[in-house]
Amino acid sequence: MKETSLFDSLLEEPQKPSGPVTCLGMTFENDEARRAHFTEELRKKLQDPEFRKIEGFPIGQDEDILNLSDPPYYTACPNPWIADFIAEWEAQKPELTEDGYHYHREPFAADVSEGKNDPIYNAHSYHTKVPHKAIMRYILHYTQPGDIVFDGFCGTGMTGVAAQMCGDREVVMSLGYQVKPDGTILQEEVDEDGKKVWKPFSKLGVRRAILNDLSPAATFIAYNYNTPVDVAAFQSQAKKILKEVKEECGWMYETLHTDGKTKGRINYVVWSDVFVCSECAEEFVFWDVAVKIGEGIVLDDFHCPNCNHWLSKSPANPKTENSKPTSHRRPISSKVERAWETFFDDAIGETIKQAKQVPVLVSYFAKGKRFKKKPTDFDLELIKKIESHSSPKWFPTFAIPKGDKTNDPFAVGITHVHHFYSKRNLICAAEFWSRLPRKLKWIATAFLSRNLTKCNRYVVNSHNLEGRVNGPLTGTFYIPSEVVEQSAIELFEDKIINVGWKTKGNLVQTSSATSLPEIPDNTLDYLFIDPPFGANIMYSELSFIWESWLALLTCKNEEAIENKTQEKSINDYRELMISCFSEAYRSLKPGRWMTVEFSNTRASVWNSIQNALSDAGFIVGNVSVLDKKHGGVKAMTNPTNVKQDLVISAYKPNGGFEERFQKEAQTEEGVWDFVRTHLKYLPVTKRQGVLLLMVPERDPRILFDQMIAFYVRKGYPVPISSQEFQVGLSQRFIERDGMYFLPDQVAEYDRKKMTSGAPQQLSMFVSDEASAIQWLRQLIKEKPQTFSDINPQFMQQLGGWSKNEAQLDLRELLNQNFLCYDGKGPVPEQIHAYLSTNWKELRNLPKDDPTLVAKARDRWYVPDPNKAGDLEKLREKALLKEFEEYKEVKKKLKVFRLEAVRAGFKKAWQERDYAVIVAVADKIPNNVLEEDPKLLMWYDQAVTRMGGE
Numbered sequence: 005m006k007e008t009s010l011f012d013s014l015l016e017e018p019q020k021p022s023g024p025v026t027c028l029g030m031t032f033e034n035d036e037a038r039r040a041h042f043t044e045e046l047r048k049k050l051q052d053p054e055f056r057k058i059e060g061f062p063i064g065q066d067e068d069i070l071n072l073s074d075p076p077y078y079t080a081c082p083n084p085w086i087a088d089f090i091a092e093w094e095a096q097k098p099e100l101t102e103d104g105y106h107y108h109r110e111p112f113a114a115d116v117s118e119g120k121n122d123p124i125y126n127a128h129s130y131h132t133k134v135p136h137k138a139i140m141r142y143i144l145h146y147t148q149p150g151d152i153v154f155d156g157f158c159g160t161g162m163t164g165v166a167a168q169m170c171g172d173r174e175v176v177m178s179l180g181y182q183v184k185p186d187g188t189i190l191q192e193e194v195d196e197d198g199k200k201v202w203k204p205f206s207k208l209g210v211r212r213a214i215l216n217d218l219s220p221a222a223t224f225i226a227y228n229y230n231t232p233v234d235v236a237a238f239q240s241q242a243k244k245i246l247k248e249v250k251e252e253c254g255w256m257y258e259t260l261h262t263d264g265k266t267k268g269r270i271n272y273v274v275w276s277d278v279f280v281c282s283e284c285a286e287e288f289v290f291w292d293v294a295v296k297i298g299e300g301i302v303l304d305d306f307h308c309p310n311c312n313h314w315l316s317k318s319p320a321n322p323k324t325e326n327s328k329p330t331s332h333r334r335p336i337s338s339k340v341e342r343a344w345e346t347f348f349d350d351a352i353g354e355t356i357k358q359a360k361q362v363p364v365l366v367s368y369f370a371k372g373k374r375f376k377k378k379p380t381d382f383d384l385e386l387i388k389k390i391e392s393h394s395s396p397k398w399f400p401t402f403a404i405p406k407g408d409k410t411n412d413p414f415a416v417g418i419t420h421v422h423h424f425y426s427k428r429n430l431i432c433a434a435e436f437w438s439r440l441p442r443k444l445k446w447i448a449t450a451f452l453s454r455n456l457t458k459c460n461r462y463v464v465n466s467h468n469l470e471g472r473v474n475g476p477l478t479g480t481f482y483i484p485s486e487v488v489e490q491s492a493i494e495l496f497e498d499k500i501i502n503v504g505w506k507t508k509g510n511l512v513q514t515s516s517a518t519s520l521p522e523i524p525d526n527t528l529d530y531l532f533i534d535p536p537f538g539a540n541i542m543y544s545e546l547s548f549i550w551e552s553w554l555a556l557l558t559c560k561n562e563e564a565i566e567n568k569t570q571e572k573s574i575n576d577y578r579e580l581m582i583s584c585f586s587e588a589y590r591s592l593k594p595g596r597w598m599t600v601e602f603s604n605t606r607a608s609v610w611n612s613i614q615n616a617l618s619d620a621g622f623i624v625g626n627v628s629v630l631d632k633k634h635g636g637v638k639a640m641t642n643p644t645n646v647k648q649d650l651v652i653s654a655y656k657p658n659g660g661f662e663e664r665f666q667k668e669a670q671t672e673e674g675v676w677d678f679v680r681t682h683l684k685y686l687p688v689t690k691r692q693g694v695l696l697l698m699v700p701e702r703d704p705r706i707l708f709d710q711m712i713a714f715y716v717r718k719g720y721p722v723p724i725s726s727q728e729f730q731v732g733l734s735q736r737f738i739e740r741d742g743m744y745f746l747p748d749q750v751a752e753y754d755r756k757k758m759t760s761g762a763p764q765q766l767s768m769f770v771s772d773e774a775s776a777i778q779w780l781r782q783l784i785k786e787k788p789q790t791f792s793d794i795n796p797q798f799m800q801q802l803g804g805w806s807k808n809e810a811q812l813d814l815r816e817l818l819n820q821n822f823l824c825y826d827g828k829g830p831v832p833e834q835i836h837a838y839l840s841t842n843w844k845e846l847r848n849l850p851k852d853d854p855t856l857v858a859k860a861r862d863r864w865y866v867p868d869p870n871k872a873g874d875l876e877k878l879r880e881k882a883l884l885k886e887f888e889e890y891k892e893v894k895k896k897l898k899v900f901r902l903e904a905v906r907a908g909f910k911k912a913w914q915e916r917d918y919a920v921i922v923a924v925a926d927k928i929p930n931n932v933l934e935e936d937p938k939l940l941m942w943y944d945q946a947v948t949r950m951g952g953e
């Protein structure tokens with residue numbers, strides 16, 4: 005299927021007359037009557053002070069909330085009808101044919117950037133977006149038709165579009181699936197013989213979506229994406245408005261062709277900064293001296309066109325200044341100053357001062373072609389004339405609140421929202437806005453906050469020798485030296501074509517995901533979320549332009565970001581995310597999954613997310629890395645080394661586990677119940693093509709950490725030591741290739757292994773003691789070897805050792821964690837197995853055969869769980885001894901053993917000595933604490949408990 009076919013078919017759809025509609029059990033004469041009824045209901049609800057106290061309630065007038073809303077489907081505030089819809093949807097769920105439906109899914113990860121060329125995805129921009137086609141794969145994997153999907157940070161509402169499209173055969177097939185006539189969806193898999201086969205995995209059918217975002221701009225966009233568009237009516241209405249505005253404002257975009265008589269239509273005008281020479285104080289136009297059109301060059305240093313003094317746009321390099329000038333060094337230059345203009349801004353009744361910019365290039369259409377020229381007197385006169393013109397229509401004039409991203413506009417005198425526009429674009433945008441009905445306003449929002457603003461860049465570089473329009477720098481309000489003033493009329497016209505979809509019936513509300521009182525407990529079937537990541541993007545700041553036009557602003561109190569102006573640290577961010585995840589956990593049905601998309605950012609933010617997830621009660625079933633270079637997804641081995649996009653799959657346990665756990669928590673049985681339940685949720689195998697991969701979550705150490713985290717967060721002491729855990733695990737569950745399985749899982753694993761061979765080890769990155777041990781375990785397990793064989797390989801791994809981690813001697817690492825065969829007694833099983841498989845002459849020899857013993861002597865091997873227990877006891881003793889020293893020292897700890905701190909914290913936790921945890925945590929560098937999930941967990945819990953006592 006062609007990417008555009010859905011859109012094309014919608015374009016041809018005839019306009020339907022608005023007839024009777026049914027909504028929440030009520031029938032209305034038409035859709036307008038439905039909206040009128042629920043708008044009155046919402047008006048009443050707005051009088052309720054308790055309703056207004058819901059976290060994230062937007063800032064604005066009631067009338068603006070009502071104008072924007074389309075209740076009961078969309079509310080520009082919390083949506084009071086969500087519970088009613090959930091009840092209705094549950095009752096309408098299709099009957100499931102299997103006898104006694106049993107929901108069971110394994111964690112799933114797929115590329116989250118798939119579908120970025122889709123015309124629907126591109127119809128309206130946002131600060132970041134996950135394409136609906138990428139989300140569809142997740143929804144199809146985790147849900148059945150009719151299931152309820154929730155996205156608490158919905159942005160543009162792509163999750164809703166995806167939920168709807170799961171019922172569209174053509175779109176589902178465009179993802180590479182097959183769909184049988186009865187709606188069964190099949191995906192291609194590699195079977196045990198390495199052959200490609202089609203296997204059923206989901207059913208065609210629309211899913212329901214509930215969408216939530218803190219920002220009224222986001223929910224307004226999401227509402228539009230989730231409301232069917234009658235394209236014929238939409239287009240004719242938009243074109244009528246375009247015609248009217250052209251008649252009203254067309255004269256402002258006229259120009260004269262170079263023949264001096266043909267009228268042209270402006271496409272865009274480039275404006276350049278004007279600077280003042282620091283030597284002769286003359287003004288000059290940056291474009292004239294520094295921008296080399298045709299050569300693709302913009303100079304940073306240049307001569308003053310008046311006095312020839314050597315000038316620079318960026319601050320002179322102090323090193324160069326202090327050193328002797330040589331021919332190849334950049335010579336000493338003076339930094340240019342901006343030229344300023346002062347004028348009266350009648351919109352706010354104030355005299356204001358702004359950085360001076362002048363028009364330098366006009367791009368226009370004439371005689372059916374595009375041309376570029378230098379502005380002529382005609383153009384300059386026209387601009388003067390427009391400057392003296394006032395807009396007859398309303399436009400927003402809010403002062404821009406100070407934020408982390410507002411220094412750029414403030415630095416050039418842009419202090420109020422309307423300053424982001426040229427005068428003619430402002431007048432023209434106001435004309436459009438006043439004419440656009442609510443459902444069409446988003447044609448304007450599609451460009452009002454981006455290409456229409458003074459953030460729009462004209463780039464000239466080696467790829468664009470002549471220069472081109474490049475749009476604003478994402479995530480900022482950066483005002484470039486060469487601003488493009490794109491015609492509002494052209495931008496509007498551009499945005500009319502690409503809109504059309506059938507999504508309907510989904511719910512959208514404006515509220516904070518930290519508190520969702522409208523959603524009842526245990527009612528949602530699946531959650532897909534893409535939350536903010538620390539300080540990556542300042543959503544409320546960047547949405548301010550849109551929201552000024554909508555006259556409704558984001559309530560920032562609960563905005564889940566790190567932001568200096570809002571005085572929100574990484575800890576505040578974590579607290580907010582804990583609240584969001586707790587609400588998500590509460591509303592999700594037990595046994596169901598949540599997918600969290602996590603974009604590339606700092607390790608501390610990644611840790612905050614992991615901690616917040618566990619604090620809320622979720623158990624992480626899998627973390628996958630999206631491999632942008634080679635495509636596909638990989639299991640994640642090193643959680644602190646976050647460079648790529650991650651997909652986290654977390655579940656809420658079911659099967660009465662929570663209730664049982666309450667009773668069993670203090671006993672060892674609780675531990676095994678946890679492990680049994682958890683193993684059920686883990687994938688049995690992972691593959692890359694025909695290759696079998698390790699499933700790291702089945703590793704005994706990772707299982708132990710998961711168990712501890714669960715106990716600690718529930719506030720219980722852990723009833724079992726790591727040694728007892730290892731032994732108990734090996735007695736109760738079945739081990740294969742260093743991973744643990746339930747009995748019914750192991751049969752499947754063995755079958756797959758028979759055809760695919762042993763699993764591929766995951767590549768490891770050694771950065772500290774813990775990862776070094778893991779690396780050694782992998783190395784020796786595969787091949788027991790002597791110290792002199794191990795040493796050179798180990799040395800090669802040490803390049804990325806953390807600067808705060810004490811360097812450990814290889815001997816010590818080996819002694820504390822592994823065993824060495826000294827030639828006494830029978831050859832240990834692991835060495836024996838290795839030697840007899842690799843040396844013909846050593847096959848079938850008894851374990852005390854002298855040749856075998858000689859070959860086995862001095863080789864290091866991985867102890868079996870019983871012996872490992874003894875070793876670990878010794879190691880723990882040594883670690884705790886070290887921790888005692890950390891307790892005593894008065895100074896901050898710069899270099900130390902993280903493993904010792906972890907062991908010490910665990911012991912202190914068991915002894916309820918929270919003060920020790922906090923005291924030692926205060927001595928270690930902040931970043932180490934923030935980047936280590938285990939330490940952070942003990943520390944957070946200790947602080948909470950100390951506060952509560």
Ligand SMILES: C[S@@+](CC[C@H](N)C(=O)[O-])C[C@H]1O[C@@H](n2cnc3c(N)ncnc32)[C@H](O)[C@@H]1O
Nearest residue numbers: 133134157159160218516517534543562563564
């Ligand atoms: C990464 S964006 C989501 C983009 C979305 N996936 C899309 O495709 O358009 C994160 C969103 O979280 C919203 N947000 C921030 N704090 C929030 C909170 N406390 N509750 C709900 N939404 C919040 C922001 O407004 C932003 O729209």
